[in-house]
Amino acid sequence: xxxxxxxxxxxxxxxxxxxxxxxxxxxxxxxxxxxxxxxxxxxxxxxxxxxxxxxxxxxxxxxxxxxxxxxxxxxxxxxxxxxxxxxxxxxxxxxxxxxxxxxxxxxxxxxxxxxxxxxxxxxxxxxxxxxxxxxxxxxxxxxxxxxxxxxxxxxxxxxxxxxxxxxxxxxxxxxxxxxxxxxxxxxxxxxxxxxxxxxxxxxxxxxxxxxxxxxxxxxxxxxxxxxxxxxxxxxxxxxxxxxxxxxxxxxxxxxxxxxxxxxxxxxxxxxxxxxxxxxxxxxxxxxxxxxxxxxxxxxxxxxxxxxxxxxxxxxxxxxxxxxxxxxxxxxxxxxxxxxxxxxxxxxxxxxxxxxxxxxxxxxxxxxxxxxxxxxxxxxxxxxxxxxxxxxxxxxxxxxxxxxxxxxxxxxxxxxxxxxxxxxxxxxxxxxxxxxxxxxxxxxxxxxxxxxxxxxxxxxxxxxxxxxxxxxxxxxxxxxxxxxxxxxxxxxxxxxxxxxxx
Ligand code: BES
Ligand code: MN
Ligand code: ZN
Numbered sequence: 001x002x003x004x005x006x007x008x009x010x011x012x013x014x015x016x017x018x019x020x021x022x023x024x025x026x027x028x029x030x031x032x033x034x035x036x037x038x039x040x041x042x043x044x045x046x047x048x049x050x051x052x053x054x055x056x057x058x059x060x061x062x063x064x065x066x067x068x069x070x071x072x073x074x075x076x077x078x079x080x081x082x083x084x085x086x087x088x089x090x091x092x093x094x095x096x097x098x099x100x101x102x103x104x105x106x107x108x109x110x111x112x113x114x115x116x117x118x119x120x121x122x123x124x125x126x127x128x129x130x131x132x133x134x135x136x137x138x139x140x141x142x143x144x145x146x147x148x149x150x151x152x153x154x155x156x157x158x159x160x161x162x163x164x165x166x167x168x169x170x171x172x173x174x175x176x177x178x179x180x181x182x183x184x185x186x187x188x189x190x191x192x193x194x195x196x197x198x199x200x201x202x203x204x205x206x207x208x209x210x211x212x213x214x215x216x217x218x219x220x221x222x223x224x225x226x227x228x229x230x231x232x233x234x235x236x237x238x239x240x241x242x243x244x245x246x247x248x249x250x251x252x253x254x255x256x257x258x259x260x261x262x263x264x265x266x267x268x269x270x271x272x273x274x275x276x277x278x279x280x281x282x283x284x285x286x287x288x289x290x291x292x293x294x295x296x297x298x299x300x301x302x303x304x305x306x307x308x309x310x311x312x313x314x315x316x317x318x319x320x321x322x323x324x325x326x327x328x329x330x331x332x333x334x335x336x337x338x339x340x341x342x343x344x345x346x347x348x349x350x351x352x353x354x355x356x357x358x359x360x361x362x363x364x365x366x367x368x369x370x371x372x373x374x375x376x377x378x379x380x381x382x383x384x385x386x387x388x389x390x391x392x393x394x395x396x397x398x399x400x401x402x403x404x405x406x407x408x409x410x411x412x413x414x415x416x417x418x419x420x421x422x423x424x425x426x427x428x429x430x431x432x433x434x435x436x437x438x439x440x441x442x443x444x445x446x447x448x449x450x451x452x453x454x455x456x457x458x459x460x461x462x463x464x465x466x467x468x469x470x471x472x473x474x475x476x477x478x479x480x481x482x483x484x485x486x487x488x489x490x491x492x493x494x495x496x497x498x499x500x501x
Contacts, residue, residue: 016106031112039066056080057096098137124174124500131178184301185482192480196273201321215307223249242330243323262371263314269377270296270321277350294471382445396463408491
């Protein structure tokens with residue numbers, strides 16, 4: 001799908017479909033009102049007769065709106081009854097419009113949505129969100145359907161209509177960011193959706209090399225088992241023992257900033273399938289543990305988006321990748337391993353494997369002399385208990401970093417919520433036999449998991465995103481979401497001085 005930007009008024013721009021807002025009570029957006037004037041007042045009449053729903057996110061498609069009207073259809077999107085939309089409401093409007101558009105026969109469309117008034121957000125932000133919404137509605141994952149592939153949607157081009165030159169540049173910049181983020185989210189979703197047998201640690205390593213082919217600004221290095229043994233990554237390797245797939249530590253580097261600028265380091269959990277290991281999970285819904293590499297997938301997504309935009313920052317992405325399976329040689333409850341940091345760990349539950357692979361990756365990244373390190377992981381079921389599927393769990397050892405991530409989540413409507421990292425929780429990790437156990441024993445599972453990681457991140461500013469509740473959807477809409485790419489990209493854009501709120 002192509003996107004472009006055009007200046008002009010709604011009664012002059014031609015196209016197969018115009019998308020405009022309507023609000024209660026019977027309020028037409030500026031573009032809707034222009035279209036209605038030349039169309040003889042049909043929209044106003046239909047509003048009056050109650051045939052157009054103005055509730056937030058409700059859509060009505062008007063065919064053949066009149067001879068002098070320069071579009072073949074008008075898609076009316078309900079904006080509710082408030083004069084101003086909240087950012088979240090704007091996402092609902094853009095998403096509803098994008099989905100409704102897929103069901104029309106229109107090959108191109110003109111969106112008059114940047115004219116909607118959104119609290120505390122500007123044109124560039126609105127343009128970015130329209131592109132992300134349109135691409136999300138367009139996305140299909142049918143790599144493994146041999147027939148009945150979803151017919152290609154007819155929509156080929158979406159034009160964002162603006163009035164005036166000054167708006168043009170702002171909207172164009174927003175579209176470019178939206179495209180890069182949408183591409184990153186799509187990559188994250190596709191990697192997440194691939195089944196465990198087609199998305200192994202080796203496949204992820206191959207994906208990194210592929211990404212380097214697309215973006216020559218990336219450097220990629222893959223550490224194999226031997227290299228990890230040399231580094232003493234006993235925690236990471238203890239998880240891989242039960243698997244016949246070779247583990248990989250994937251390192252991607254993007255240098256767009258000054259040579260001297262310390263990098264942002266992203267570390268993503270890449271468990272390509274989590275059966276629980278010897279502490280085997282129950283069978284119901286276990287297929288969803290193919291999504292246990294969604295942290296890794298979002299790291300790929302961010303590397304791709306940052307490289308596409310050529311942001312003036314230095315960014316490193318690190319992905320520890322392995323399967324977690326039961327086997328005669330698998331780690332057992334009670335086993336003690338030595339991490340790369342030298343700290344010993346008693347594995348009381350082999351299903352708490354994410355922290356075992358992350359702790360060695362977090363020790364490894366010290367070599368980059370990072371400005372900040374952010375890890376993202378589908379780490380605990382407890383996070384879903386605490387926050388459901390709305391917010392990412394956020395914990396960290398440097399409050400300004402945590403605040404910046406909370407802001408980025410708020411700005412991008414990809415929100416996170418902070419949980420405390422008090423030492424009282426850390427006490428739960430005491431072990432009679434090693435420096436620490438890999439699980440707590442008294443609730444607050446998301447916090448004890450983060451407390452575990454905190455023992456490996458003392459040398460730098462660090463934040464942890466627990467994305468167990470947000471990285472994928474279950475049920476009829478089962479599939480990866482691409483979160484938290486929008487949050488992280490907003491954080492990185494803000495750091496680059498390129499935010500456009
Ligand atoms: N990958 C899971 C966490 C998870 C579970 C995410 C369900 C999303 C949905 C993780 O490896 C895990 O199994 N965590 C355990 C930790 C426990 C053994 C302390 C959990 O959450 O049950
Ligand atoms: Mn697990
Ligand atoms: Zn896991």
